[in-house]
Amino acid sequence: MSAEFARWLGIAHAIIQAPMAGNGSTPAMTAAVSAAGGLGSIGAAYLSLEALAAEVAEVRGRTDRPFAINLFADSATPPGAADPAPMLALIARHHAVLGLEPPALPSVPANPLAAQLDAVLTHRPAVLSFTMGMLSPADIARLKQAGIKTMGTATTVAEARALEATGVDAIIAQGSEAGGHRGTFLGSYEAAMIGTLALVPQIVDAVAIPVVAAGGIMDGRGIVAAEALGAGAVQMGTAFLTTTESGIHENYKAALISAADSATAITYAFSGRPARGLRNAFLIDGEAHRDQILSFPLQNAATRPMRQAAARQGDIDRLSLWSGQAPSLGRRLGSADLVRRLVAEAAEVRARLG
Numbered sequence: 001m002s003a004e005f006a007r008w009l010g011i012a013h014a015i016i017q018a019p020m021a022g023n024g025s026t027p028a029m030t031a032a033v034s035a036a037g038g039l040g041s042i043g044a045a046y047l048s049l050e051a052l053a054a055e056v057a058e059v060r061g062r063t064d065r066p067f068a069i070n071l072f073a074d075s076a077t078p079p080g081a082a083d084p085a086p087m088l089a090l091i092a093r094h095h096a097v098l099g100l101e102p103p104a105l106p107s108v109p110a111n112p113l114a115a116q117l118d119a120v121l122t123h124r125p126a127v128l129s130f131t132m133g134m135l136s137p138a139d140i141a142r143l144k145q146a147g148i149k150t151m152g153t154a155t156t157v158a159e160a161r162a163l164e165a166t167g168v169d170a171i172i173a174q175g176s177e178a179g180g181h182r183g184t185f186l187g188s189y190e191a192a193m194i195g196t197l198a199l200v201p202q203i204v205d206a207v208a209i210p211v212v213a214a215g216g217i218m219d220g221r222g223i224v225a226a227e228a229l230g231a232g233a234v235q236m237g238t239a240f241l242t243t244t245e246s247g248i249h250e251n252y253k254a255a256l257i258s259a260a261d262s263a264t265a266i267t268y269a270f271s272g273r274p275a276r277g278l279r280n281a282f283l284i285d286g287e288a289h290r291d292q293i294l295s296f297p298l299q300n301a302a303t304r305p306m307r308q309a310a311a312r313q314g315d316i317d318r319l320s321l322w323s324g325q326a327p328s329l330g331r332r333l334g335s336a337d338l339v340r341r342l343v344a345e346a347a348e349v350r351a352r353l354g
């Protein structure tokens, strides 16, 4: 199945490097993964149209292989606190540690999705993947007409069926182990915390299109397990965060490699949407004041100056340390070497299983 999926995408190995909006994935990572025969992804959700064009040009300058662009198909956002003052006061305490002035209430830009989709149609990547919602059947048809394959993220069988009905080409089944934002868009995220092992085969049975397994897959063992569940490919995020091309701070990489299996939690604190990351001071403080957290993307904008200063200073207590549940299985390798290692490991596991 994975060979068929890879052929369909025009790649050698059915390994997708997860898009990691922010600075987890970089154009150098995307290009290295694609050049090594996987599918690299640009996490474009937070990029301006100019920055997206520059990233696409950089990837194309480094490789002529297929790659994906990823967007947030923003659906209804979870509600947040009505009064921003308590959250700004909470953030101010963390600003003081970083030597920053207290934060001001940021303005929230209009939803960029429509303009981002137009840009994707111009750039024509091999794949557009998206999370946190659905695109309209008309948008999916426009993308298809432009020769762009579409993959939507589902965290339940109901979401997978709803996505299939819009005409997407494949489903990314995101298990509860996954690092970063939950893709859930139908119902509460708490009701959609289904582990990869349980989620993937149920979605495989429920839809007629290929399924990509995501969440907690870090090595050849995970890849073969996903294959056994019927997945056509894997999408791996945390495994690529510790590679040379990753844009995250060295202290964040070190924290991932030394983290325990129990070190992560789901939090609204950084962005106003549920996401899995390593517990740190800001996560714990924010969650202790959950009722003060603002809605997405206001909370995300309000914490941005703190996160940017923390990234400059290497302060991992005030950064969003997105991580899946198996961070210690990460390797410090180049992204292309990691793809090659994963392919070799998966072959060894298949041979061992006979």
Ligand SMILES: Cc1cc2nc3c(=O)[nH]c(=O)nc-3n(C[C@H](O)[C@H](O)[C@H](O)COP(=O)(O)O)c2cc1C
Binding pocket: 018, 019, 020, 021, 022, 024, 043, 044, 045, 070, 071, 130, 131, 153, 174, 177, 178, 179, 180, 181, 214, 215, 216, 217, 235, 236, 237, 238, 239, 241, 322, 323, 324, 325, 326
């Ligand atoms: C740092 C980080 C950032 C992420 N950003 C995105 C994103 O922009 N878009 C998206 O669809 N998924 C994003 N994800 C989720 C991944 O697509 C995927 O579901 C997850 O990485 C799988 O679990 P794993 O991290 O255990 O491999 C992100 C994950 C991480 C770790």
